[in-house]
Each structure stands twice: as structure tokens, then as C-alpha cells.
Amino acid sequence: MYGRRTGTPAVAPVLTGLAGWLPSAVVTNDDLAARFATTDAWIRSRTGIARRHVAKPGEATSDLAVEAGRRALVSAGTGSADTVIVATTTPDRSCPATAPVVAGRLGLVEAAAFDVGAVCTGFVYGLATAAGLIAAGVAERVLLIGADTYSTIVDPQDRANAVIFGDGAGAVVLRAGDPGEPGAVGHFDLGSDGTQEELIMVAAGGSRQPFTATDTSRQDLHFSMRGKEVYREAVTHLTASARNTLRHAGLKADEIDHFVPHQANLRILRSVSDELGLPPERLRSNIESVGNTGAASIPLALADAAARRIVQPGERVLLSAFGGGLTWGSCLVDWPELAPTPHPYEGGEEPTP
Template identity: 65%
Template sequence: MSISGRSPGSSEKPSGRAAVVCGLGGWVPQRVITNEELSQRFDVTDEWITTRTGIRARRAVDPGQATSDLAVEAGRRALHSAGGEAPDTVIVATATPDRPCPGTAPLVASRLGLQEAAAFDVSAVCSGVVYGLAVASGLIAAGVSRRVLLIGADVYSTVVDQSDRTNAVILGDGAGALVLRAGDPDELGAVGHFELGSDGTGEELIIIAAGGSRQRASDRPPTRAEQHFSMRGKEVFRHAATRMANSSRAALSAAGWKPDDVDLLVPHQANLRILRTVADDLGIDPDRCAQNLVEVGNTGAATIPLALNDAAASGALRPGHRVLLTAFGGGLTWGSCVLRWPDIDPPLAATVRSEP
């Protein structure tokens, strides 16, 4: 499904209100879990982990910390970056909400002093921020919202079985946030030309089976495995690489861009092999592919805003750059969109603790 303001390849100027990026922030927990620590736990080497994932470290929350705590910190940084009026809408994309009910977004909004803002969660797993961008763009275009705070946050350390080598070496905790305001489709920072899709027949490829109505209706207690995150790595790799590449091509075509026009590809930070496969399939040089999973791992819905944050902080992402975002997650879900990066102050790297 392609969602766009104009037909692929059209030179027609877009019209109406657009969602324009005006703020950015990221936050990861302080606790670092290194490959050396995991090597001792699983009797593997640092090289074994790095070769398969490209990850050398990941972050994990301390006991008692939850998704909302990380979301608030990332949101606060993004709001500081944006300045101006307070958002009237808060969206939190997460697969690890504080509770099954209520949503996490209203609590986050309240803790940020936005008690009367509309607030809701988006559940599209690792595709959540791209889906959230589409929702925010629609709300702004329709005149329902003037300013949206979109946060991607996950604490996978709370749902991954820490004796599960396959997933424990990949997944980490983190949060990233974007502020979007109403603006002109032609200005820097305007987000558009979305391509979104799903395939529910693959729901069991990435799943936490327990906790929802399906498991509860079975009238039996959940097994240990059902209470933890599960992923069929080989099948997911194939789907993720194919879906992100095809979705990216559709978004680029809708924007009238070619792969050579892209200054920075920002894919979901699943693992390094998937990133390289997608970039290669699109014909985009690896040097133009954002990669921050080396130090923070796969942070789920947080990966794209965190990668944007760290690329902007390092100077790899600069005003006017043509940016392609693409993601794949449980559901199965996937999505892509494009924008030209706005002229905003570079944020702090997510790992820097002091406030601006």
C-alpha cells in the first residue's frame, strides 16, 4: 500500500499541510551489557557474536525501570530540541508497554507536563515509528493536531529470556523521539511518501504468545517460552531484507527519487547483515547507511529515531540531506518513508547523560 501526496515520479508540487520534523532526542539506559559478559554466560566468543550480529554492546534497564521511564527521557530531549509550543498529541510506539492496559502514552504525556494532550500507543513492533510517522502526518494534514511528539521505546530486557542466546545477544533497551509540527510540504523536514504493509500469516515469526486474550482464553497457564519474546531468525531475516528493500523502492518511486539521490539510509537496526543486505539490494553504498546498533543493539521501535539522533549528533546527518527510513517488525509489518533533513540544532548522542 502506498500513501503519498502525488503519483510515483510525478513532478506535481504537493499541496496542503505536512508534518515537519522540528525536534529530535534519544536516550538509552546507563547499564551496558558487553559481548564479554554474554560470552561468559553462553560460552561463545566476542567474535562469534560480532560476526553474526555486528553488535558489541547493548543497554539494559535497571530493576524497576520500564518503557515509560525511557520514553520520558527521550521525549524530554526532543521537546528541548524543538522548543516552541507544547505538543497537542503524544504517540508512543512500543512492543513492551508498561502494562497491557492502559496504554503507555497517556502516562508519558502526563509526566512531560502534557496532561491534556491526546495520547495513544502504536503497536507495530519494530515498524512502530514509521507507522507512527504516518499517523502523525495524517493527524496534522487533517488539522486534528498541530504538533505531535512521537516516541519509539522498548525495554526488551524485560521480555527476553536471558538464557536464550539467540535473542539476548541482539536485543537492547532504548528510546528515541521526534517532534513534528504543521508546515509546508516543500520545506525541509516535511515527511511524506509512505509505503506501509503487513502480513498477518507470519504472526508467529516474531511473538510474545502469553499475556493477551488469545492465551488467556485457552484456559491453561502459559509456558515459560510463551511468556518470553520469540523470533525465528532465519525466516525473519529473509522477510525483513525483502520487505524493507521492496518498501523502500516504492517510497522512493513515489517521491520521484532514485537510490543515488539518498544521502542517508536509516533502516531498522535489526542486525548488521540485514542492514548490509538491504543497502546492497537498493544499490546504496554502506557508507550512506546509518548504523548505531554496534553499541546499543536492536532496540525495537526505538532504532530509527535513535539512529537519526546519533547520526545528527555525529554530523553524518546534515540539513538538506535526503533521508530514507525503512523498517520491518512483528505482525508482520513493514514501512518506509522519505524526508529532507531539517535545519535543527544537532542533538546530544543518546549515550550522553548530561542534559543540553
């Protein structure tokens, strides 16, 4: 079943390519400890993060998205896609969208291209959008990229958020296929609660509060998050969405081989995994080495797990995300046989298993 209100379509999105990309600059906990008079132990204990990659000056979201997208197309054994979707909170510009720029740089100049803005849930929303386009016969092959450069919107003087967020991009290629074949993506659960938009926000820069050089405060110009409240909401909605998805699929939690949530905070991930009754070894996370990369976090975690050969063909993978809006969403993937996936770190080096 796709979503909560529709039946299983005759055509489903099938995962055929996967890749990630991270900028080369790295900020360690020791770097931040010097800036904020804190310690590596304090940061690890509250976030589970040891380091994060950040874009260099002049390096934009599209630059990361293009490289992740190029590598995903190579993984899929194709150079083409008729649709390009970029899920991001940090587009290159407020106008135009980033996806057409990415498509053009990849040589996909006639592809349909648009952005999805669901903050950290953007990749799951993008998967659902791709599923709808494929089921309707509008698209045959979709390149979906989650890409964010949070370093461009997080105040470097804000300890609470500067220790959490990193930059990166992850991408998948989806083709039209059969709902029962390996790689099929489905059983979506999506939701939102706009009455709590203030919990995760960049206040200024939109039509509600346009940026002005004289009146916009530093705080309103940067990303803000009310951490304690977000923690509670994230655990609640991630757990409920994952359970809804399992119910749609007629599955129990112990039938899931891998749980890959949005890499928000290791304490959140463990709490949700515990609520679902999943053993710790089924939780997949790479937050220690990349931090919270927004819409890029799920595909980056998938690329990391695939490169380490942790996920095997035929295994069931549950994806769940929560982000600003508030938004949340989950879906299932029957893991396919993919071409060897290079590790998302710059240079593509394989990690030690």
C-alpha cells in the same frame, strides 16, 4: 505523495526536534559470552553488535520515553505538543496505554495520547499516523516517541535473542508545515502480512492465550523469533518498501544521501543496502553500540548521526523498518536545520567525531 493511495496534502509534518535516551546499564558481548559459553567474535560476526543498554530493575518503558520526549521538546524549542504518540512493543501495562502516562509526566495533561503497536515498524507507522493527524487538521504539533525495553520480554537464557536486543527510546517533534520545506516528512509506504504472525511473537499474555500461573510455559511468556525466516522476509520487504517509497517520490537510489533502516541486524542492513544499490557509506547504523532497540532504533540512529554531525541540512534521508505482524514501512525526510542534538547516551555526552 503520502502513502500509496492519496495525493500530496497541503499540510505536512515537519521535523523540528530530535533526541534519544539510553539507560545507563550496559551489557557487553563479554558479559554474554560468560553466560552462554560463546565469544565476542561469534556475536559480532552474526549481529554486528558489541554492547547493548538495558533497563535497571524497576525502570519501565515510560521512564525512557519521558526522558527522550523531554529532550526532543527541548531540541524543538518548545514545551508543548497537542498529541503524544508512543510506538512500543513493551508498554508499561496491558492497560492503560503508555502514551497518556508519558504525556502526563511531561506536563501535557490535556494532549491526545495513544500507543502504536507495530513492533519494530512502530516508529514509521507513528510518523504516518502523525502525518495523517496533521494533514487532517486534528494536530498541530506531535511528539512521537519510539521506546522499548526488550530486556523485559526476552528470555535471558535465550542466546539467539539475548545477544540481539537492547533497551532505549528515541523521539521527534513534528509540527504542521509545508510539504516543500526543510524537515518535511512524507512519501510513505506501509504494509503487513498477518498470515506470518508466528515468525515474531510473544505467544502468551493477550486474549488469544491469557497468562496463567500454572499453564503458561516459559517459552510462551517470552519473545520468540524464527531467525532464518525473519532474515529472508526482512530483506525482501525492506527492499521492496524502500523502492516503493523512492518510486512515489520520483527518485533513484543514488539521489538518497542517507539510508537509516531499523537496526535489526547488521547483515540484514547491509543486504538491503546492497539490494538498493546504495554505497556502504550511505548506510547509517549504530547497532554496534546499542543493539536492536525495536521501535526506538530509527530515532536513536538518527539522534546518533545528528550528534556526530553526519547528517546535514538539505540531505535526503530514507527510513525503512520491518517488524512483527509482519509489518513494514518506509518514508523520506528532507533533513532540516536542527538545534545541536545531544548524544543519546545517558548524560548526553558528545561522541568523538
